[in-house]
Amino acid sequence: MNGLGETRQLDTATRILDAAEALFVEHGFEATSMRMITQRAEVNLAAVNYHFGSKDALFQGVFTRRLTPLTQLAVQNLDRLEAAAQGEPVSVERIMRAFMDAALDIAHDPKRGGVIFVRLLSRTFIEAHPVLRESLPWHYEELVARYAKATAKALPELDAIELQWRLNFAFSAIFNAFAGNNILRLFVIDPVVNARDPRLIATYLVPFVVAGLTAPVTAKGAGSSF
Structure with a gap:
């Protein structure tokens, strides 16, 4: 195949990925049909099947092309912090900012x-689609391990179980916030929260997450009182 043919195929695949990415954000995976994707990308179903084979494979393709840059940025940010710390613990705030700075970039x-991919x-x-449950750990294994290890070093007073709980809550808050969800709209007619501005989200989110991660150690056996 000549260079022109390869370029056209690449352009078609990119259009399909871009269309699917936008539609998955707008409607979610289940509500997005192949017909919607082909119409947005201005291609026929045969083109989608040729490049991706199935809707599940297309969904994974959307993530594959984006996850690597995000993971690399987040790990590089942490690398720089740890190198500058020269073996000393990096503060929890700087660890969280390293991750969110990558997302903001x-x-x-x-x-x-x-911002479309960050929200997707x-x-x-949040929705935990089954098609990604097996593939995401492969993409995030190094990222999660590095950030968990750095946080554990910064918070030696926490045992492994409590640290995992706190990281679970912290990253749940981060991903929910970057999804653009404005929960206050369920209770307030005109909330002032702007859940669509990633930089503004990070400004208020970092101290909130840090406060949760660095809160006093949970009393042993507290779970039995509920």
Whole structure:
């Protein structure tokens, strides 16, 4: 195949991925039909099947092209902090900012997905689509291990179980916030919260998450009192 043919195929695949990415954000995975994707991408169903084979494979393809840059940025940010710390613990605030700075870099770079991908990623974690449950750990294994290890070093007073609970809550809050969800709209007619501005979200989210991670150690046996 000549270069022109390869470019056209690449352009078609990219259009399909871009269309699917936007539609998954707008409607979710289950509500997005192949017909919607083909109409948005201006291609026929045969083109989607040729490049991806199935809706599940297309969904994974949307993430594969975006996850690597996010993971690399987040790990590189942490690498720099740990190198500067020269063996000393990095503060929890700086650890959380390292991760969110990576997300913000992606959110402000349309070539790497921009805010659309950040919201899609967040929405996917919240909705926990089965098609990604097996593939996501492979993409995130190093990222999760590095951030968990750095947080454990910063909070030596926490045992492994409590640390995992806190990280679970922390990243749940982060992904939910970046998904653009404004829970206050359920209770307040005109809330002032702007859940669509990633940088504003990070400004208020970092101290909230840090406060939860660094809260006093839970009393032993407290769980039995509920």
